[in-house]
Amino acid sequence: MNARTTTLVGATAAAAALALALTGCSGAGSGASAAQGPELPTGDEISTTVDAKLTALLPDELVEKGRLDIALDIPFPPMAMYDETNRPVGFDPELARLLGQKLGIDVSLNKQAFDSVIPSLQANKNDLIMSGMNDTPERQETLSFVDYTHGGFAILVQAGNEVGVTTQQDLCGKTVAVQKATVQGELLRAMECDGDPVTVTELPSDLDAQTALRAGKSDAYVADAVVAEYVAATTDDGEAFDVVRDPENPAGFNPVYSGIGILKEDAELVEAVRQALQALIDEGAYQQVLERNNIAAYAVESAEVNQGAAQ
Template sequence: MNTQKRTGPSWLMVASIGIAATLALSACATAESTQSNQKAPSTGDVDKAAAAALPAKYKDAGIIKVASDIPFPPMEMFDENQNLTGFDYDLAQALGAKLGVTMELQTQAFDSIIPSLQSGKHDVIMSGMNDTPERQETIDFVDYLHAGFSILVPAGNPDKIATVLDLCGQEVAVQKATVQAEILRGYDAQCTDAGAGPMKLSELPLETDVQTAVRAGKAVADVVDSAVASYAAQTAGDGEFFEVVRDPANPAGYDPVYTGIGVLKKDTELSQALLLALDSVIADGSYAEILAKYDMTDYAVDAAGINLGS
């Protein structure tokens, strides 16, 4: 996903009282609790063209089931009352309103999130998923963000990490099934030429697990979407646990990519309906408001599109 420079959030989130609290809340959350605060669409917000393009099965059901790896702040997370919040959640509610249905986020582990679509358990994915050519072999993306990756280190940067090549030969943690591991392995030759050897990558189930590993000294850094890195640096432990490495040569983060809503290739009508709904959300200013709420304005797409990451 994405790069970012966050200012302090104006709302109280679980992450702002530390990773341990986030883990505690997420551990007791159920699929039912992730749905409890999700809104029914407002008929006044419906976009006629988008709603007309939506396949009948979703209109009849009144719901689109969204697979989401919760928590993944600031994309999807729980507040202090265990209600869902986050950028993906807010955008999903806005899209649902345009389509005249409820977009219901349901917890799904990231490493099984595409199979959850293939099995029919879910209809779409909204989970900060990067649009890559490899993933496009299986699913299509309705893209809504564009940004890079950042390096998250303990506060004070004790290992003096300044660029991605400073991670060569070091223990580095990433979330399992994300594209960060693949990108970092792309530096193996440069690391070997520098005499330090390739990075020693640990792939952990949740981003909160990755951050915990860094705090515990089991990894020198977490390489993650820039929005996530910036949010963690500013909120975890009231901003005392982490900092983001600022590389002057890569001010927007490393390897900027698109992030999108994942839809099975056979569901082209659903993709087109979501694209029309996203166009409408952009046009009426809701998209800009949601980006600003989470200090993600720098990661806006110039225009919505399908499979822009090719």
């Protein structure tokens, strides 16, 4: 635990309270730093209050730096996207701002390609990842996860489903587009098929994978259920894609935990973030952010670490 003085904690809390009073004027966006003003909720975003006991859990080097640098892949709706003012919104940015408020520290939201988010932590460019990242045993070799959602992946096909995909097994012999470096690609390649295997097309961004399906370059697109449901509901007013719904997998195929990724050796930060998330769960702010982004069905009941290992 960081042995900070009462004076410093009080000053941080006072600064946070002052900033909260000014949230309606805050214009900080992606990559905001302490010099530009804190990255805080604006408009109708959910707000919370600082907890000095949680502030005291932060590692000394972060207190000295004065902010949490957070890597996120954007756009990746509904997890992260830009609003009309180019401000990051969605589940990850909004939860990140809440965690910063609760911990009494500024946050800087830094756009990062998904396949480079872990290297950005290893290079000390970012402190944690908030990018809808699945908690897997393989990633736990490098990261600890504070899990914040639980759900599977979903399959999208072009409207009308002329390819006839009704179950996960129907993807055998088909070409499926996914974002590069995602768990979905690994799961599809590992599927046992009676005939031809799944042909997995990995593309740089999630939007590229969606575009491949729209252009007929793939038979299906696979992503986390929270993302796929949003894409299906919003693209061409819901007329572009159909979601393949399997009654045997109502929460999506191969349900997994996703969460906030932090380097394993940063144990103090892991615990500070875990307790801050638990506080947001207890007060209801976490549930409000889920509901704002239409992903309440994928909530976790408590803030736990590395639940992916037990799946």
